[in-house]
Amino acid sequence: MPSDSPAGTAALSIARFEKALHDRSAFSCGFTPIDNFLKSSLSDQIKGGLVTAWVATSGDDPAVLGFYTLSAMAVRACDGLTKWRRSGVPDIPVIYVRAVAVRKDMQGRGLGTALLLDAMKRSLVITEQLGAAAIALDVLEDQHFEQRWKFYIDLGFRPLGDPDNPRRVFIPMADVRATLG
Ligand SMILES: CC(C)(COP(=O)(O)OP(=O)(O)OC[C@H]1O[C@@H](n2cnc3c(N)ncnc32)[C@H](O)[C@@H]1OP(=O)(O)O)[C@@H](O)C(=O)NCCC(=O)NCCS
Numbered sequence: 001m002p003s004d005s006p007a008g009t010a011a012l013s014i015a016r017f018e019k020a021l022h023d024r025s026a027f028s029c030g031f032t033p034i035d036n037f038l039k040s041s042l043s044d045q046i047k048g049g050l051v052t053a054w055v056a057t058s059g060d061d062p063a064v065l066g067f068y069t070l071s072a073m074a075v076r077a078c079d080g081l082t083k084w085r086r087s088g089v090p091d092i093p094v095i096y097v098r099a100v101a102v103r104k105d106m107q108g109r110g111l112g113t114a115l116l117l118d119a120m121k122r123s124l125v126i127t128e129q130l131g132a133a134a135i136a137l138d139v140l141e142d143q144h145f146e147q148r149w150k151f152y153i154d155l156g157f158r159p160l161g162d163p164d165n166p167r168r169v170f171i172p173m174a175d176v177r178a179t180l181g
Pocket of ligand 1: 029030031034100101102103106107108109110111112113114138139140144147148149150151
């Protein structure tokens, strides 16, 4: 089992989403807008160059157990790190995780953590060829917000401090390196 695989999913792998290979039909994470995004919008967004998507599957089973997406985005230099404010540019390029989700019956077994760690590794590779100072995402708000917020803080994310979006968190690339050891 790879070191970042969750317990009980011995043959878990994370690969680029391919419409013809991966079965999204039974996916439900308990948050309908994310399920709809995966099933109805994702392919168009990939085609349009808006996101890339990465899915977790087990062995030869094509069923999607979890997924995340990556996009380019910019945040304001006046938010986030003090050094951004001194950078002399108004916007800071970051890698944005628009969605991360795990199928309901697989939640709480480490797969969400494994997906985020995979997103971090991939982001580090991306920053060898494209400037991006951090990874950012928006924590969804519903009755599970507190658990979700803790999940990201435990992984090293911190509030961006954007007054227009208090649910936006980020992790500087230097911290990503530290998190990955
Ligand atoms: C958030 C999510 C991706 C975490 O994936 P996961 O595989 O359950 O996460 P892990 O097993 O690696 O870690 C579990 C931790 O996540 C926390 N958590 C976050 N959201 C949770 C939720 N809705 N239900 C249960 N636990 C949740 C738990 O508190 C737990 O922390 P602990 O280990 O200290 O007990 C998954 O719960 C999910 O898909 N939720 C629905 C969609 C969603 O909220 N996506 C995130 C949008 S910001």
